[in-house]
Amino acid sequence: MSRIGRAVVLLSGGMDSATCLAIARQDGCECHALSIDYGQRHRAELDAAARIAALLGAASHRVARISLGDFGGSALTDPAIAVPEQVSTGIPVTYVPARNTVFLALALGLAEVLEADRLYAGMNAVDYSGYPDCRPEFAAAFQQLANLATRRAVEGQPVTLCTPLMHLSKADIIRRGQGLGVDFAATVSCYQASPAGEACGRCDACRLRAEGFRQVGLPDPTRYADPGR
Amino acid sequence: MSRIGRAVVLLSGGMDSATCLAIARQDGCECHALSIDYGQRHRAELDAAARIAALLGAASHRVARISLGDFGGSALTDPAIAVPEQVSTGIPVTYVPARNTVFLALALGLAEVLEADRLYAGMNAVDYSGYPDCRPEFAAAFQQLANLATRRAVEGQPVTLCTPLMHLSKADIIRRGQGLGVDFAATVSCYQASPAGEACGRCDACRLRAEGFRQVGLPDPTRYADPGR
Numbered sequence: 001m002s003r004i005g006r007a008v009v010l011l012s013g014g015m016d017s018a019t020c021l022a023i024a025r026q027d028g029c030e031c032h033a034l035s036i037d038y039g040q041r042h043r044a045e046l047d048a049a050a051r052i053a054a055l056l057g058a059a060s061h062r063v064a065r066i067s068l069g070d071f072g073g074s075a076l077t078d079p080a081i082a083v084p085e086q087v088s089t090g091i092p093v094t095y096v097p098a099r100n101t102v103f104l105a106l107a108l109g110l111a112e113v114l115e116a117d118r119l120y121a122g123m124n125a126v127d128y129s130g131y132p133d134c135r136p137e138f139a140a141a142f143q144q145l146a147n148l149a150t151r152r153a154v155e156g157q158p159v160t161l162c163t164p165l166m167h168l169s170k171a172d173i174i175r176r177g178q179g180l181g182v183d184f185a186a187t188v189s190c191y192q193a194s195p196a197g198e199a200c201g202r203c204d205a206c207r208l209r210a211e212g213f214r215q216v217g218l219p220d221p222t223r224y225a226d227p228g229r
Numbered sequence: 230m231s232r233i234g235r236a237v238v239l240l241s242g243g244m245d246s247a248t249c250l251a252i253a254r255q256d257g258c259e260c261h262a263l264s265i266d267y268g269q270r271h272r273a274e275l276d277a278a279a280r281i282a283a284l285l286g287a288a289s290h291r292v293a294r295i296s297l298g299d300f301g302g303s304a305l306t307d308p309a310i311a312v313p314e315q316v317s318t319g320i321p322v323t324y325v326p327a328r329n330t331v332f333l334a335l336a337l338g339l340a341e342v343l344e345a346d347r348l349y350a351g352m353n354a355v356d357y358s359g360y361p362d363c364r365p366e367f368a369a370a371f372q373q374l375a376n377l378a379t380r381r382a383v384e385g386q387p388v389t390l391c392t393p394l395m396h397l398s399k400a401d402i403i404r405r406g407q408g409l410g411v412d413f414a415a416t417v418s419c420y421q422a423s424p425a426g427e428a429c430g431r432c433d434a435c436r437l438r439a440e441g442f443r444q445v446g447l448p449d450p451t452r453y454a455d456p457g458r
Binding site: 073096099105106108132133145151 | 291293294295296297299300301302320324325326327328329330331333334335337338339341342361362364366367370371373374375376377378379380382383
């Protein structure tokens with residue numbers, strides 16, 4: 001029997017990373033999910049991540065804590081900066097400085113400890129959120145770094161960064177996730193979700209998500225704080 | 230008057246990063262020091278970092294907390310793995326998986342928030358510690374990643390990674406630091422320093438440091454737990 005690969009999967013608790021975990025499982029990997037508590041205001045996504053890890057058969061689930069919020073500079077970590085509820089242009093204030101660099105670095109560390117072969121991250125450049133660290137060229141540069149950064153890389157076994165959602169639209173992601181049995185009702189995407197995980201229906205993340213379900217022609221399973229909005 | 234550059238300086242509290250901060254100050258930078266509490270057993274270095282930041286005129290000093298220790302896999306974060314006290318070959322067990330990748334990622338985030346032009350890190354490849362993430366090719370790959378990762382990079386102002394110690398020997402670093410007024414007695418290098426910052430005199434970090442002072446012909450100012458060792 002061939003060895004099933006071991007993978008670290010970054011799991012935020014949103015629909016993209018849940019689908020990414022389902023894909024990693026389908027790829028045959030033993031999946032170790034990693035969520036990051038970075039002081040985000042939508043902490044309900046961490047509870048969602050724990051549920052999703054269990055639902056999708058992750059071998060383990062860890063939450064790494066990091067005081068990124070102390071740096072400020074983002075609507076997701078600084079209570080003084082409001083989450084925008086209108087469509088904006090350019091890089092939005094929900095951008096967290098160097099977030100994906102930090103998250104991938106942590107995942108790389110865990111991959112080294114667990115001797116994982118792959119690192120899955122649900123970055124997506126199509127329904128472009130305007131985040132610089134969600135682009136294919138960023139992922140390629142991180143792979144180059146990972147090829148030099150770790151003991152295992154030096155020993156000839158670098159971890160492979162897999163970003164299976166990179167070129168999918170939100171509708172594509174929903175179709176793919178549904179086909180793999182992802183329970184989207186268990187996921188939390190909203191940037192200002194209530195402690196119970198109820199979505200605002202107005203932020204960028206909510207708008208992209210609702211539009212995705214509309215395009216696919218599926219009922220939107222999201223739990224909204226104001227169902228009659 | 231030309232604008233003085235702003236820099237984020239990774240400051241562990243050891244002699245290398247202290248010298249690196251002194252160099253950044255000499256370069257004319259307004260320096261914002263960043264230390265990382267990652268669950269290291271030699272926590273006395275964090276106290277040392279605060280002293281050094283003040284002594285060398287840093288504009289600010291932050292300690293970011295990160296639960297890297299939960300991952301295990303290193304003698305520096307796992308109490309079950311002893312710090313070696315004999316010379317070893319290969320990558321030592323004091324290697325912390327992906328540590329410099331994580332630290333540089335955090336510094337990159339802070340540089341983005343502070344709109345810093347430079348990021349100083351005291352990595353050193355000469356008195357080679359055997360760590361894969363202390364090599365020039367690793368630093369170059371991180372620069373490539375930083376050029377793509379942040380809002381400011383996208384806007385044409387990427388941060389420049391400066392590693393002024395990369396090609397210096399430990400003796401060179403001591404000479405350079407002394408010339409810049411670094412108080413090495415305030416620094417803590419030992420991997421298993423006591424809570425008061427007293428050095429063991431036996432680990433790799435202690436051996437390299439003592440050998441450096443011997444080569445330069447300076448009295449070793451290190452406070453040892455056992456002065457008669």
